[in-house]
Amino acid sequence: MLTAEQKNYLKDLFPGDEAIFSPASMLAYATDASRILAMPDAVVRPRSLEQLAKLMAWAQEHGVPIHPRGRGTGVVGASLAQGGGVVVSSLFMNEILEINSKDFLARAQPGVVNADLQAELAKHRLFYPPDPASAAISSIGGNVSTNAGGMRAVKYGVTRDYVLGLTAVLPGGKILHTGGRCHKDVIGLDLTSLFVGSAGALGVIAEITLKLIPLPPASASILAVYDNLEQALDAVDRGLSIGALPVTLELMSRNTLLALERAGEVPWPCGAQAALLVKLDGSEPAVEHDLEKMHAALAPAALLRTGRGREETDLWEVRRLINPAAYKIAPDKLSNDVAVPRSKLKEAIEGFEAIGREMRLNVLCFGHVGDGNVHANILHDASNVDERRRALKARRRILDTTLSLEGTISGEHGTGISKHGFIGLQLCEDQRRIMADIKAVFDPTGIMTPGKEPF
Amino acid sequence: MSGKPSCIRCGRCLSVCPLFRATGREELAPRSKSMLLEALDRGYGETPQLSAEKLAAMCLGCRRCLDVCPQGVNAPQAVAELRAVHPDFKTWLWKNALRRPQALFPLVGLAPRGMAPKGLDFSGLEPPSEGPWVEIVAASTCFQGRKAVLFPGCAATSLVRRWRTKAENLLAALGVDLLPADFGCCGSPQESGGLLHEAKASRARFAALWRKLGRPLVATICATCRNGLRQTAEELDAEEAQALREAVTPLSAMLMQSQTRLTDAAPERVAFHKPCHETSPADELWLSKSLGDRFFAPDVGECCGFGGALRLAEPDLAAQVGRRCWDSLTATGAQTAVTGCTACVLALSVQAPPTARAFHWLDIFAQSLR
Numbered sequence: 001m002l003t004a005e006q007k008n009y010l011k012d013l014f015p016g017d018e019a020i021f022s023p024a025s026m027l028a029y030a031t032d033a034s035r036i037l038a039m040p041d042a043v044v045r046p047r048s049l050e051q052l053a054k055l056m057a058w059a060q061e062h063g064v065p066i067h068p069r070g071r072g073t074g075v076v077g078a079s080l081a082q083g084g085g086v087v088v089s090s091l092f093m094n095e096i097l098e099i100n101s102k103d104f105l106a107r108a109q110p111g112v113v114n115a116d117l118q119a120e121l122a123k124h125r126l127f128y129p130p131d132p133a134s135a136a137i138s139s140i141g142g143n144v145s146t147n148a149g150g151m152r153a154v155k156y157g158v159t160r161d162y163v164l165g166l167t168a169v170l171p172g173g174k175i176l177h178t179g180g181r182c183h184k185d186v187i188g189l190d191l192t193s194l195f196v197g198s199a200g201a202l203g204v205i206a207e208i209t210l211k212l213i214p215l216p217p218a219s220a221s222i223l224a225v226y227d228n229l230e231q232a233l234d235a236v237d238r239g240l241s242i243g244a245l246p247v248t249l250e251l252m253s254r255n256t257l258l259a260l261e262r263a264g265e266v267p268w269p270c271g272a273q274a275a276l277l278v279k280l281d282g283s284e285p286a287v288e289h290d291l292e293k294m295h296a297a298l299a300p301a302a303l304l305r306t307g308r309g310r311e312e313t314d315l316w317e318v319r320r321l322i323n324p325a326a327y328k329i330a331p332d333k334l335s336n337d338v339a340v341p342r343s344k345l346k347e348a349i350e351g352f353e354a355i356g357r358e359m360r361l362n363v364l365c366f367g368h369v370g371d372g373n374v375h376a377n378i379l380h381d382a383s384n385v386d387e388r389r390r391a392l393k394a395r396r397r398i399l400d401t402t403l404s405l406e407g408t409i410s411g412e413h414g415t416g417i418s419k420h421g422f423i424g425l426q427l428c429e430d431q432r433r434i435m436a437d438i439k440a441v442f443d444p445t446g447i448m449t450p451g452k453e454p455f
Numbered sequence: 456m457s458g459k460p461s462c463i464r465c466g467r468c469l470s471v472c473p474l475f476r477a478t479g480r481e482e483l484a485p486r487s488k489s490m491l492l493e494a495l496d497r498g499y500g501e502t503p504q505l506s507a508e509k510l511a512a513m514c515l516g517c518r519r520c521l522d523v524c525p526q527g528v529n530a531p532q533a534v535a536e537l538r539a540v541h542p543d544f545k546t547w548l549w550k551n552a553l554r555r556p557q558a559l560f561p562l563v564g565l566a567p568r569g570m571a572p573k574g575l576d577f578s579g580l581e582p583p584s585e586g587p588w589v590e591i592v593a594a595s596t597c598f599q600g601r602k603a604v605l606f607p608g609c610a611a612t613s614l615v616r617r618w619r620t621k622a623e624n625l626l627a628a629l630g631v632d633l634l635p636a637d638f639g640c641c642g643s644p645q646e647s648g649g650l651l652h653e654a655k656a657s658r659a660r661f662a663a664l665w666r667k668l669g670r671p672l673v674a675t676i677c678a679t680c681r682n683g684l685r686q687t688a689e690e691l692d693a694e695e696a697q698a699l700r701e702a703v704t705p706l707s708a709m710l711m712q713s714q715t716r717l718t719d720a721a722p723e724r725v726a727f728h729k730p731c732h733e734t735s736p737a738d739e740l741w742l743s744k745s746l747g748d749r750f751f752a753p754d755v756g757e758c759c760g761f762g763g764a765l766r767l768a769e770p771d772l773a774a775q776v777g778r779r780c781w782d783s784l785t786a787t788g789a790q791t792a793v794t795g796c797t798a799c800v801l802a803l804s805v806q807a808p809p810t811a812r813a814f815h816w817l818d819i820f821a822q823s824l825r
Contacts, residue, residue, distance in 0.1 A: 022506055
């Protein structure tokens, strides 16, 4: 709880609609796609670095927890003020500051939406590849804080691979600039990478410098439908062996296809058992060449459909609807976004589906199989006590299975509130202590995202 | 799974909500409205009733969120229902309509008898002073002899009567058999204002009259009216509903095969504003065809910020949305905008930058054939 005096300080620092204290208005900031509810004590929306610096000095002095927030599209509650504190929304800092086609970089404030940046870059024939499923709605600041992955990671990597530098404000008010405009830089420890994926635990990000590449002029996609999961997974192996990496290689299991069928029109025959979505890009001749090879690799299949232009966009829109479509099956879900080495994919997915059958639950397996990242969402009705208990048990078994296959309990979503308790399954005490010590260098009094540290 | 669709907090609505896009304030987005309405339903302890209701009612009614919601949550409808059950809402609505009448443009014509405001300033709604930009050289013959009525809407009936006259002249040029009819309101502005019973009554009245006239073509000159009339179909049986949907036709669609030519008065660039409620491509195609390479559409179509009741409650917010809309229109290089919704014309006109102008497309066409 903030005192009247503390609220007055924030009102002075954040005039007009830059600060919110009414519960009705703050309700919007009390949740995200995790659907967890945690009411903050205040929400502030800084417009300048100076405001942020003063806020962080004040917060450290008063021991007020700080929770950075972008568009609130995360699925683990990482932006929520669990235990109270001040939510710092980046949405009033949403300018693209620079697009430089000679240096192949862009500078952006954290509130810029990923898709808006992509659209601006396309006008310059430039490309920022990371595209989480939420790209149309999530912010660059949130993407950097969570080291967002996305579907193009197979060929292009994740957010961390594209952050050249950033400006962050640390507890106490110090403004820290890391990295720079160079695509190669080996001086010092890599503080930039430390911030990427730190989920707000070290400070508030105020500006980001992103590496760009030329926009590939052509692309094509293939939808391949199979009679069973095994055939689809065999095709994944063949698809990754054609001598060129696809941009994206996605799997949808039977349960996933069923959810999408219930949500609307789908481009496959109802009742399909498994499907792959593959995207290729590059120059037109290269795409044509790779398309032919990929077609051969994905065959035999029950259906092979190539999409170009508008048809290609439609194929992918279906993929982006999986998360919301899951709610057509059951009112609640426990999301898992585990990753395993590619060679363990088949074992992992078959294991997760078996757990679903044993626990009498619908487990939705889909995701970025091209890079080993599998979403295994447990659909259930949380109001049914027995079902909820089984769902929680199933999640633990899925995580244990993943770790036994040398995997990780999260490939891209992070741990936030909902998975914080499982970090100890993967990280040892030494690792966690060193990470805590590193955080303490940036945040000695522990005001940043307490209880949600990603370690 | 059944029952009313519920919000899953995915945030897809944030990208299309004009209020959120113009302000960056999450509390104004449809996701927030869903949370507030759920909280109000449950009697959410920490959310004081009045401020929650006030916040939940801040909606432009553009319905863009409906197109992207994977759950089919109808936030504008929920907001209208909230307004409808609010005990003082109707009183408040009319009181404010009298104080700031321009804000509720189409609703003004619906004010209870004797309450219609006087002295409205519609000087910004004059046709281009330099004269018409387009002449119709030869009218389409596709509709000759067809029975048709004109649905002029509140604005062309009560406030800018030349739109009605112009539309009737064009229908005459098309050679339709124009039947006389006095339809009243399409129901849309009433619905968004929370006057649900009134909206339903308006639509029932329209359907009854349309049926009595032998189900003629219904020529429309406003996107919002078209949307309202098509919703009338939801109350009819399947066969009649289909017939009604087919009958409600943009006047622009009827003119489409006509031959036109530009006059010397036509500006070099004209930006098209697509109304949020538009479901037909006809106006855009007709103007694109008539204006040729002088026609420009913004990269992203923004909402004009008219917003009915919101413009009364929060004029500054609505104005923010309007500014963003004009920014997108002038980014095309045009200083003049045309549109096919009477409410949008007013919102754009009153918010136009000093050098910019907005017109209903009817106003850029010559009054009659040469």
